[in-house]
Amino acid sequence: MADITLALFERAIKTTATTVLRNEHYFSDLDGLAGDGDFGTSLATGFRVIDADLPTIDKSAIGAMLLKISMLCSKHVGGSSGPIWGTGFMKAAMVSKGKESVTLTELAEMIQSAVDGIMARGGAKLGDKTLLDALIPIAETLNAAAASGTTDHAAVLKNCADVAEKAIDETRTLVAHRGRASQVGERSANTPDPGIVAIATILQDWCKEWGIARTPTVAELLQATA
Template identity: 50%
Template sequence: MTQSFDDVEFVVRTIAQTAVDNEKAFGDLDSVVGDGDFGFSLARGFEIVLADWDGYDRSDIGTFLQKVAMAITSRIGGTSGPIWGTAFLRAATVSKGKDTLTGEEAVAMLRAAIEGIKARGNADVGDKTLLDALVPMTDTIESGVQAGTDSDDIVAAAAVSAREAADATVTMQAMRGRAAYTGERSIGSPDPGAVAVAVILERLAPAWPDRPRG
């Protein structure tokens, strides 16, 4: 499975548009036990990404992702900016100098993003963060790549995995972020970051088979 530069752009643009389109929904989720600014912060940052889309340096995949990371870090407030910016920056490091990606390299980018999020947020799986959806999603993608599965089926399976994992955060107690201050009150609602991962994949999966190809 080889992914082109066009595929990377399609994924990033889908992430950005989904964040903008779901500003209220993500904010409402965050307001249950957080400060309610997750949807707003994410949307404002990715609005900038979309507005500056045509001007990003596309010398290679890594450079493109690095520019996106810089935009996110500088424009998204709260903890979301550093977390999401770090994810893109770590992925950029793995893809530096590349114009195409093998399935294994795509997985390596996701693993690098995960490790960056863990380090930046001092969090891990089970702490009720976006990692609780991102890690199972990546595991699913890696299994598909190793099995030689078609990319359409891999993305579809990843969306299912992300949704199941996001739903599972309902029973967890938040250990990181503002929600952690609410203690056991954080149990009973899903983590907004994990839900965002699921919603992004659910937007990406049906569109992936018909994505633009250069």
């Protein structure tokens, strides 16, 4: 199978912006259950700029495009999410510097590097009830897929969407230790983390965009993809 091209990354970013803008209010509502209720607006403020700038930003290479996305996240995504999402895109950009397409192995390296960067930037780890609880199993899924030598990229994307959706329920009863939700401690127990829901929603929408049949079951994902 062909490598993963810059055009596919651009389409994924465009789809992500649509997802984030559609869920501006819903993601903020979810954040309001345990946090300060700004997550959806923070993310949408950044992705509104990304959506507008995407047609004209530097597309000489995947890394160049993602570096620009990183800068737009850092500048325009509000709250604690700006540096987190900015760091993730920056780390992925460094691995894909100068490349017009990447292999599945290189994509796995990009996501692993983003995860490592976000962990270092935010000081969170697995089980702290942040978006890392979705991103870490996604990175593991990609690493395993790359190691297996599979060429079925659609199946790999579906597997990533599966682990992201699973993370919503697996972390629901945890108390947040990092991010804004940690400031309310026990109040965060039994509420979904909005960052995890956002990652799962983005992956579900990518599946839909590429015609991969996948039916969500978790309530928040059904709501966010409706």
